[in-house]
Amino acid sequence: MDYRKHCKMDWARILQNCIGMLLLAHMVSSESVSEVTFSVKEEEDASVSIGNIQQHLFPLVSNGDTLTYKFLENNLYVTLDEITGFLYTTKHKLDREILCPPDHLGDCVLQLNAIVMPDKYFKMIKVNIDIEDINDNAPYFLENNISLSISENTPVGTTIGIDHLALDKDTGTNSMLTYLLENSDGFFSIALEGESLSVIIEKPLDRESLDVHQMKLIATDGGHPSLSGTAALNVQVEDANDNCPVFTSTEPILVTIPENAAADSIVAQVHAADADLGSNADIIYSYSPRVSAASRELFSLHPSSGIITFSGVVETETPPEHKLSVFANSAPCPPALAVVIVYLSQDTNQQPVIDISYIASLDNDDVVLKENVPVNTAIALLDVIDPHNIKGSLNIEGDVPFILKPHHGKYLLLTSKPLDFELDKQYNVFIVAQDANQKSVLNKRFIRIRVNDVNDNAPRFSQRSVEASIEENNGLDTPLIRLTATDADSDQNGQVVYSLGPDAPPMFAINTSTGELTVSSVLDREQQDLYNFTVVAADQGTPSLETVTTVLIRVLDQNDNRPLFITNEFTFFIPENFPRLGEVAIINVTDADTGPNSKVMVSILNSTVPFVMDNARGTLRCSSDIDRETADIHEIWMVAIDGGNPALSTTAKVTIFVLDINDNPPKVLLPKNNFSCLPIPASTAPGATVAEIYAIDMDAGMNSVISYKIIGKEAPGLSPFKIDSLTGNITLQEKLLTNHYGMHHLFIQVSDGGLPKPLQSTIWINLFVNETLSPCVLNTVPEGFFQEQPLEMQNLCGRESSEIQCLPLTFIVGLAMMTASLIFFVAGICMFRKATVSNLRNMNRPAHEDAEIPLKLNQNYDTRDWVDVQ
Incomplete structure (x- = not known):
């Protein structure tokens, strides 16, 4: 049998196969993600069935396969039966109003992601659960x-x-x-x-x-x-002005005074009541046209207070009785009438007279002062005139912020304390003249003092700074907070108008009248989580006074950002025999949210791979032995899930290429063992191939390049056999002679091309030279051997070969090494370009796009064993 037909391959075919395998390693079959929708009412009890995934997507499963189902992310509300594919509610009730904010438009859908295993049915399923509303919330008003x-x-x-x-x-x-x-x-x-x-x-x-x-x-x-x-x-x-003034009594008021009473002494006071309020209850008093001119001159009527005073000028023809008809006027009502009858009695003892010279301005017989006048402001100059030239003393009744101060024999009426319109708007000052012993009142004068408001109070906020918070993704014109400032002044001096300071961002607005602060655009916490600006409250006085408060708006996070891998496809290289729990790579994941929404857990979906994720350090670790000869490529599907409610997730693909190390010595397949024996006919022609050694090396690259060498022999004489270092073919060098008959033991060393130190195997080649082709049986091999001389090059090229004859073999070895290097160089460039293009695509890909998970995660390779030809 010619074993070389089974072992030889031209280098062009080797190059083609290697490139084909590299391309196949990057091909992944994929299938679109499926989507199912169920509905369930909110607030259901635990263990209520929602639906079944299997009935929707896998009604028929052939070959007796059993599917398993699993959620990608943790959730509190729905459980998935891994065997049946049924969805059930949990003890955490689905509350539509919590899961979907009030400004949520459309249906309230809980979105989950599930996967179906095993690998040949692998599918990612988007599960949409429509949460139906029940009447579990009572209406409410924003203000009680x-x-x-x-x-x-x-x-x-x-x-x-x-x-x-x-x-x-x-x-x-x-x-x-x-x-x-x-x-x-x-x-x-x-x-x-x-x-x-x-x-x-x-x-x-x-x-x-x-x-x-x-x-x-x-x-x-x-x-x-x-x-x-x-x-x-x-x-x-x-109140509306729908009531008229009414005097408390309809009976005439009878008053008797001495005709020598002091000038401006008070005679009587009339009072009418109006059931209305404010200006609707204002009453103006006046005499009836029937009151005589003489009575009007003798008795003055104050239009606001209704006080009647005596002028003190009594003529001989002045009648002793005066009937004073007083009208209480309030438009549009007819006047109410009261009658005061004054009798003048003759008295030989004349009373002192209080004379008033006003310094302050008057308005309708009232003294008018601004509230900001300084203390000791002069109001009037008073004098007591006694007909008998006997001076009395003047005093002020009651507790009012005014004093009388002697001044060159007279009295100055002065302010004694600061006036405050916000405390008292009017003062009735009664000045009395007493005798020298201050036991009896000789005369009394009345002065009404009105205090006018000035803009002496700026608006005041209850706090120097105010904080408010709002969740991002808010609705338009959402109210934030109502600011309130008060102004103690009156009328326009106390009217407050609100405005934003120049540092306020344009998306905020404030109602100038109510102080309600609103936001007119949607806020994004990931762009800005804090807004700090001022609000101004100004009154309408002249000049206007204002005050400022600081507003701090915190934007609260919502889980609106999915975790992001730095790329959707990772590529890493590790050597085989990588240490257990060694760090393969850092898997960088970011989440633009904050707090629990940004806490990301990364896990591996296809659990059969020899890798685990270390979330504490964010690294991918090796969990078991890595052997390139078992698997040279590992494809891992990873999912990153954040801690939001509901959680968001992203998937990524990790491809790990296992690099070869020289950990496998060559394995001799032919012959099967050291006791294999091959008969060699004596008639074999020189140059003929008499035997063939075939060995393989499970490593790759130079680690799998095999060379053969005779390192020892035992023969009846000089061995006529030589070995081809590249092919392992043993050929006859010279014609067989009688002295060559017998058993030839050749000790062969099989080496790989590993660096820095190759690995070797040895095998005994037993050749029996005889005249016949009788079976060759061998029970033992030599226990020792001697080192063949001369140098190794003789075994490679043959004892009689010249240097020129060795050149073709050296060239072939060199060409093979260059070709193998070229293959790995081209493959490395291809993988680098692929990774670069993939990263660029991922950078331009929308942030929410996941890596597409194929239906099958593992590619099965079928390799036939070498045929045992011996």
């Missing part, structure tokens, strides 16, 4: 107390819109609301008009009878059974 002001003269049937719709976290009919008003006593009703609520006046209102209507606003949803929420609705009835 709703206030509304309505004038009491508003006509019946008037509709007043209120921006206080109730909210319901449910959907569909479960969130369709109807409204009812309780405790309205028929005064009001409620109506839903489009997207707003309206309060309708059903009966006339009367503030004087009932100024506040306290009612309950009820919102009821459309669920079965229905749920409801309530809020207090308080209607403040504002």
Whole structure:
């Protein structure tokens, strides 16, 4: 048998096969990811069946194969039976309102990823679970107390819109609301008009009878059974000028005074009441046209206070009795009437007179002072004039911020404390003249002092800085916080207007009147998680005063970013016999979220590979022995899952090429053992191949290049046989003679081309030279041998070969080594270019794209054994 037919191969074919194997190693069959959808009602108890994956995707499985199912990510709400493919609820109930925020549009779907094993059925399945709403949320109002002001003269049937719709976290009919008003006593009703609520006046209102209507606003949803929420609705009835002044008594007021009473002494005071409020209750007092001119000159009527004072000028013709008819005026009412009858009695003892010279400005007989006047501001100069030239003393009644200070025999009325409009807007100052012993009041004068407001108070925020938070991916015009500043001044001096400082980003806005801060665009925490700016509150005084507060807006994270590998396809090279738990590579994964949403766990999907993921260090480790001769390429599918709820995941492919090391010595396949014996006919012609050694090496590259050499022999004489170092063919060098008859033992060393030290195997080649072709039987081999001389080159080229004859073999060996080197060089360039292009594609690929998982993860190779030809 010619063994060389089974062992020889031309180098072109070797190159073609090697390149083909390299290309095959990079080919992976793939199949599109499948998708199934189930539905389940929220709040179901544990162990409620949701659906079955197998019935949707694998109704028929042939060959008796058993499928197993597994979720890629951990979740609290759904379990997957690994054998049957059924989905069940867990003790953690599905709450649609938690899993899908209120601003979520469309169906609420829990998205999970599952895989089906074994490898030949391997499939990635997107499982969509549509969570159906139940009526488990009652309507609610954003404000528990709703206030509304309505004038009491508003006509019946008037509709007043209120921006206080109730909210319901449910959907569909479960969130369709109807409204009812309780405790309205028929005064009001409620109506839903489009997207707003309206309060309708059903009966006339009367503030004087009932100024506040306290009612309950009820919102009821459309669920079965229905749920409801309530809020207090308080209607403040504002005053209208619908009441007229009324004097407390209809009887005339009788007053007797001495005709020599001091000038400006108080005679009487009339008082009318108006049931209205504010300016509607303002009353102006005046004399009736029937009051005589003489009485008007003798008795002055103050229009605001109703105080009647005596002028002190009594003529001889002045009548002793004066009837003073006083009107209380308040438009549009007719005047109310009160009558004061004053009798002048004759008295020989004249009383002292208090004379007032005003320094401050007057307005309708009232002294007007600004609140910021300094202390000791002069208001008036007073003097006590006694008809008998007997001076009395002046004093101020009560506790008021004014004093009398002697001044060149007279008295100055001065401010004694700072005035504050916000505390007191008006002071009634009574000045009395007393006798020398200060026991009796000789005369009394009244001065009304009005305090006018000045813009001396800036608006004030309750806090110097305010913090608020909002989740990213918010809706448009979402309210954040309501800022409130107060101003102690009045009117426009106390009217506060809000504005944003110049450092505020453009997406924020503030209501100038209410101070409500809103955001007009969608925020992304990954772009900016903190906003710090100022808000200004300014009053409308002249000049305007303002104050500033700092607003800090924190953007809270949502799990809206999937974990990302630095590339979707990794390529690594490791030598075989890599140490157990050795670090193969660093697997870099990032997640743009924060907190639990950014905590990523990386795991290996195909669990049969000899590698494990060390999440503590973020490295891929070897978990068992690596043998290139068993598998020279390992393809690993990895999934990165974050800690969000629900979790997000990303997959990546890792290809590990196992590099060869010289760990396998050559294995001699032919002959089978040291006791194989081959008969050699004596008639064999010189140059004929008499035997063939065939050995293989499981290593690759130069580690698998085999050479043969005779290192020892035992023969009847000089051995006529030589061996080809490349092919292992043993040929006859010379014609066989009688002295060659017998058993020739050749000790052959088979070496590989490994560096730095090759590995060897040895075999005894036993050749029996005789005249006949009788079977050759051998039971023993030589126990020792002698080293063949001369040098190894003689065994390679033959004892009689010249240097020129060796050149073809040397050339072939060199050519083989160069060709093998070229193959690995080209393969390395191809793999490097492929990895580079793959990385560039991954950089341009959208961040959410996963590596595509093929249907089959392992490629099976079938290699036939060498035929035992002996």
